[in-house]
Amino acid sequence: MATYLLKNLLLSSMLVGFMSCAVPLRYKRVTSAPPMKVLLNRDSVSLYKMQVYLFRRYYTGILMDKKINNTNRLVFVTELGMKIFDIKLVADSAEVVYCFSPLNKPKITNILKTDLQFLWLKSSSVNPDKMYENKNKEQIYIVEKNKKKYWYYISENKINKTRAKEGAFTNKKGHYSYTLNNEIEHAVLKHKGLLRLKIELQKIHHE
Amino acid sequence: MRNLFLVLFFLNGILFAQKTFRPLKDTLAFKEKIAQMAIKTNTLESDFTQIKTLSMLSEKMSSKGHFCFKKTNLLRWEYSTPYRYIIVINKDKMLIKDDVKLKKYDINSNKIFKEINNIMISCIDGNVLNTGKFKASYAENEWNYKIDLIPIAKEMRESLKQINMYFDKAVSSVTRIEMIESSEDFTTIDFTNKKINGDLSLEKFTLK
Numbered sequence: 001m002a003t004y005l006l007k008n009l010l011l012s013s014m015l016v017g018f019m020s021c022a023v024p025l026r027y028k029r030v031t032s033a034p035p036m037k038v039l040l041n042r043d044s045v046s047l048y049k050m051q052v053y054l055f056r057r058y059y060t061g062i063l064m065d066k067k068i069n070n071t072n073r074l075v076f077v078t079e080l081g082m083k084i085f086d087i088k089l090v091a092d093s094a095e096v097v098y099c100f101s102p103l104n105k106p107k108i109t110n111i112l113k114t115d116l117q118f119l120w121l122k123s124s125s126v127n128p129d130k131m132y133e134n135k136n137k138e139q140i141y142i143v144e145k146n147k148k149k150y151w152y153y154i155s156e157n158k159i160n161k162t163r164a165k166e167g168a169f170t171n172k173k174g175h176y177s178y179t180l181n182n183e184i185e186h187a188v189l190k191h192k193g194l195l196r197l198k199i200e201l202q203k204i205h206h207e
Numbered sequence: 208m209r210n211l212f213l214v215l216f217f218l219n220g221i222l223f224a225q226k227t228f229r230p231l232k233d234t235l236a237f238k239e240k241i242a243q244m245a246i247k248t249n250t251l252e253s254d255f256t257q258i259k260t261l262s263m264l265s266e267k268m269s270s271k272g273h274f275c276f277k278k279t280n281l282l283r284w285e286y287s288t289p290y291r292y293i294i295v296i297n298k299d300k301m302l303i304k305d306d307v308k309l310k311k312y313d314i315n316s317n318k319i320f321k322e323i324n325n326i327m328i329s330c331i332d333g334n335v336l337n338t339g340k341f342k343a344s345y346a347e348n349e350w351n352y353k354i355d356l357i358p359i360a361k362e363m364r365e366s367l368k369q370i371n372m373y374f375d376k377a378v379s380s381v382t383r384i385e386m387i388e389s390s391e392d393f394t395t396i397d398f399t400n401k402k403i404n405g406d407l408s409l410e411k412f413t414l415k
Contacts, residue, residue, distance in 0.1 A: 045266060049290055049305075058312060060303065062289070066264050073264060079284070079292060080323045081259050081386060081394030082366070097263075098390055101365045204289045 023140055027132035033139050047204040050076055054197050059084055074116055089122050115199060118164055119174055119189045228346035228353050237345060237352060240378035245333030251276040251380055253401040262391045276331050281412045282324060295412050296324050302414045309414055330372050330381050365389060379403060
């Protein structure tokens with residue numbers, strides 16, 4: 001009985017795993033589709049309310065995104081004024097300018113770098129390898145880069161959801177919502193699997 | 208016209224001289240005033256303006272709100288701009304409330320909050336000189352006393368280069384705190400509309 005149950009559990013896990021990596025049936029593969037438009041904030045400086053849950057620790061504060069040419073400088077400061085990190089995103093690379101010493105460990109800074117790149121859609125400048133479209137003209141673009149797969153779920157020319165599969169235990173998802181001006185209003189990044197990390201951003205509108 | 212420039216130059220010199228801090232001679236008397244302030248202050252309520260200056264990016268981030276302190280170890284930071292947010296430190300518990308959620312944490316789980324709040328509490332209750340964590344130097348000008356605090360521990364110096372505290376001449380309470388980081392970024396918190404030893408209920412330090 002136990003063997004039967006175990007076999008069934010294994011089979012259903014494999015099926016779920018297989019289904020989660022597959023493009024839904026209502027999407028058909030296409031050779032051309034609208035270009036991927038990344039609708040990031042146009043302000044030279046944007047402020048976000050930011051919450052980070054990392055390894056059972058919780059950090060909250062303000063994230064400043066300052067755009068200088070093609071560079072995004074992301075500075076996270078707690079409400080009481082303590083700087084947690086300062087990360088520079090340039091095209092496909094990220095550099096840690098500063099990280100608060102208790103967090104300044106390669107494992108943590110690497111996660112922060114790749115996740116902020118992912119959240120800031122920095123890898124989306126690459127042309128998609130595969131494109132799919134459904135009847136409602138919603139698209140899924142798949143980009144393969146450095147043995148990683150990035151999925152972009154697009155509707156009305158906006159990237160609503162992203163997914164990255166980097167390995168068996170590092171599946172992460174990003175969700176985005178936009179204002180009428182096509183600026184990012186809210187974004188959430190969530191790791192699924194063994195790694196517990198969640199980053200949540202809410203745009204602060206100046207009064 | 209030339210005379211006007213001379214007068215302006217002279218006035219500017221006087222104002223600069225008044226603003227400039229000079230080393231304090233009678234530090235013992237000043238320390239005694241700080242100790243008295245610590246004994247006398249049971250509650251403190253004030254508005255605050257906090258400005259974070261990011262030197263490398265030439266940007267400033269400012270927040271405003273209301274601050275409450277009650278002996279012993281009870282703090283409430285209520286931010287009104289840029290968004291509504293309340294942080295309460297009640298002994299070992301940290302409560303955070305925004306428009307939607309209320310979260311409770313053990314303050315020991317967040318070292319940053321713990322350390323900053325310890326510094327804040329010790330600055331307000333006057334015990335900062337007794338913690339043994341800082342090397343202090345004292346200065347004064349026409350209107351204020353100033354204490355420059357340099358962290359002794361190397362780990363703390365990696366994040367925090369110096370803390371400057373300003374007091375009015377009556378040494379009734381702290382008027383400004385400056386926190387200078389090793390990257391030269393700094394945060395200033397100005398306390399205004401202060402009410403010392405007013406009624407402050409314990410309910411202020413519990414959030415529901």
